[in-house]
Amino acid sequence: xxxxxxxxxxxxxxxxxxxxxxxxxxxxxxxxxxxxRNGAGKTTMLSIMSNQNPATxxxxxxxxxxxxxxxxxxxxxxxxxxxxxxxxxxxxGYTVKNYLxxxxxxxVHWDRAxxxxxxxxxxxxxxxxLGKLSKGMLSMVTIIVALASKAEFTFLDEPVAGLDVxxxxxxxxxxxxxxxETGRTFVISTHIIEEAANVMEEVIILDKGKILLERNTQALxxxxxxxxxxxxxxxxxxxGLECHHAEVMGRSKGVTVLLREDEDLNPGFDVTxxxxxxxxxxxxxxxxxxxx
Amino acid sequence: xxxxxxxxxSIYLQISQMIETDILRGILLEEExxxxxxxxxxxxxxxxxxxxxxxxxxxxxxxxYKKRGIGMFVATGATEAIRRRRKQEFYEVRLQELLHEAxxxxxxxxxxxxxxxx
Numbered sequence: 001x002x003x004x005x006x007x008x009x010x011x012x013x014x015x016x017x018x019x020x021x022x023x024x025x026x027x028x029x030x031x032x033x034x035x036x037r038n039g040a041g042k043t044t045m046l047s048i049m050s051n052q053n054p055a056t057x058x059x060x061x062x063x064x065x066x067x068x069x070x071x072x073x074x075x076x077x078x079x080x081x082x083x084x085x086x087x088x089x090x091x092x093g094y095t096v097k098n099y100l101x102x103x104x105x106x107x108v109h110w111d112r113a114x115x116x117x118x119x120x121x122x123x124x125x126x127x128x129x130l131g132k133l134s135k136g137m138l139s140m141v142t143i144i145v146a147l148a149s150k151a152e153f154t155f156l157d158e159p160v161a162g163l164d165v166x167x168x169x170x171x172x173x174x175x176x177x178x179x180x181e182t183g184r185t186f187v188i189s190t191h192i193i194e195e196a197a198n199v200m201e202e203v204i205i206l207d208k209g210k211i212l213l214e215r216n217t218q219a220l221x222x223x224x225x226x227x228x229x230x231x232x233x234x235x236x237x238x239x240g241l242e243c244h245h246a247e248v249m250g251r252s253k254g255v256t257v258l259l260r261e262d263e264d265l266n267p268g269f270d271v272t273x274x275x276x277x278x279x280x281x282x283x284x285x286x287x288x289x290x291x292x
Numbered sequence: 293x294x295x296x297x298x299x300x301x302s303i304y305l306q307i308s309q310m311i312e313t314d315i316l317r318g319i320l321l322e323e324e325x326x327x328x329x330x331x332x333x334x335x336x337x338x339x340x341x342x343x344x345x346x347x348x349x350x351x352x353x354x355x356x357y358k359k360r361g362i363g364m365f366v367a368t369g370a371t372e373a374i375r376r377r378r379k380q381e382f383y384e385v386r387l388q389e390l391l392h393e394a395x396x397x398x399x400x401x402x403x404x405x406x407x408x409x410x
Contacts, residue, residue: 030341031339169337172337173334173337176330176333176334176337176339176340177334179340180330180333180334180340198297198303198336198337198338198339198342199337199338199339200339201339201341201342217339218302218303218304218342218345221302222302275299275300275301277299
């Protein structure tokens with residue numbers, strides 16, 4: 001099994017620390033979801049993990065070897081970024097065809113037949129200029145680059161941004177097809193959490209430049225409870241447990257609890273217990289406390 | 293296999309229950325192959341590891357069995373086994389919930405029996 005590892009990764013721009021002492025291990029053969037609020041550092045992390053951006057300190061290794069300017073390691077990694085069509089990027093004038101040609105020359109395992117097939121599925125015109133494409137169409141181009149790169153470790157940054165709901169579903173189906181066939185490792189960042197929750201085997205939550213949590217998605221969801229009732233009853237049922245995002249309204253209280261293995265709510269209290277989905281867990285962990 | 297997934301409980305439990313329900317309804321027959329984990333993953337847009345967990349739960353219970361290199365099959369006697377277990381769950385879980393609710397509403401045992409006999 002291959003491992004891509006971040007060791008004490010820190011990134012600062014001047015006095016602003018974007019990533020702080022990150023520790024993360026990606027194991028091959030899994031689909032990871034990367035979630036975090038805007039500005040949490042997701043894109044910076046992925047760009048450092050693919051040698052597109054130097055770390056201020058710390059390092060990234062693939063099977064023990066530093067990936068920095070290491071061609072052999074980088075042949076196994078693809079980071080398909082969100083396409084930025086600003087004047088400075090100089091990409092607006094590229095046709096889809098030329099852009100894919102550039103990608104093909106960069107990724108040694110490029111699958112031309114797959115890229116052509118995906119162009120057809122997404123109904124993208126090869127002669128279209130990137131500057132003329134909609135946000136969703138640009139996302140399709142980044143998806144094509146990611147899938148056709150055939151890289152062992154493939155990162156997709158917001159691949160479904162701007163895609164309509166049918167195209168998003170289509171993307172997850174294509175991803176699962178490719179995953180079933182090859183067992184490649186994918187890291188997918190997204191803000192549309194619930195749609196991706198069941199696809200990601202592991203979830204990584206990044207908050208303010210730090211890894212808040214990295215866990216099996218289903219295990220995390222199974223461990224979460226939303227507990228409501230009379231304040232004293234809720235406090236009794238949840239005392240000593242890991243509680244997040246308490247909301248108090250008059251006499252009533254609601255709180256999200258993450259149970260560790262072998263833990264359960266304290267018995268004997270009159271409370272309502274409900275399951276919590278990944279999106280709600282994320283809000284409970286990264287949102288501000290609400291008091292009304 | 294045409295039911296929808298919900299947020300209400302673990303995905304792998306829903307997968308195993310859907311397979312069970314399909315067996316009870318005669319949609320999947322005994323000694324017939326069930327969809328592979330990759331097929332289930334694609335059908336429900338879920339991670340294959342989650343689908344596998346749901347299927348393995350049924351293997352552990354003897355509802356499904358593995359034929360090496362071919363796939364998963366419904367075991368002989370699976371229908372009866374599922375019915376027996378669900379019946380037990382009905383008495384131990386659902387009926388208890390119902391009795392608990394009846395109690396908190398002040399419904400007496402006689403009133404409840406009268407309702408059932410109506």
